[in-house]
Amino acid sequence: MNRHRFEPARLLLGLLLIGGAVMYVLDALGEWKVPVWAQLAAMPVALTLAAFTAWTTFAVRRHLRRKRGRPPQALGAMPVDDLRTGYARSADGESDGGAGGPDNG
Numbered sequence: 001m002n003r004h005r006f007e008p009a010r011l012l013l014g015l016l017l018i019g020g021a022v023m024y025v026l027d028a029l030g031e032w033k034v035p036v037w038a039q040l041a042a043m044p045v046a047l048t049l050a051a052f053t054a055w056t057t058f059a060v061r062r063h064l065r066r067k068r069g070r071p072p073q074a075l076g077a078m079p080v081d082d083l084r085t086g087y088a089r090s091a092d093g094e095s096d097g098g099a100g101g102p103d104n105g
Contacts, residue, residue: 008053009051009053009057010050012049012050012053013049013050016046016050017046019042020042023038023039024039027039
């Protein structure tokens with residue numbers, strides 16, 4: 001499974017929507033009498049709370065990214081880079097050792 005970053009707004013919205021669904025089911029079964037205004041207000045309240053949470057998460061991540069400064073530096077010179085420069089020199093006609101290049105047989 002691929003790793004992904006934690007999204008608190010999605011978690012909150014999912015929990016609130018599950019709570020709303022439970023509220024509707026209990027009302028339909030007659031177990032809990034929920035006023036109609038509460039049922040109609042549940043969805044906009046859930047969406048507003050999730051939007052506020054998403055905005056707050058975005059603001060905190062942006063602040064932390066700016067606080068850290070510049071993005072991480074690219075990797076420095078690797079041991080393979082020395083080999084590549086050697087290959088580039090031998091391809092230009094220079095030889096590293098014997099006469100005639102690598103296959104001087």
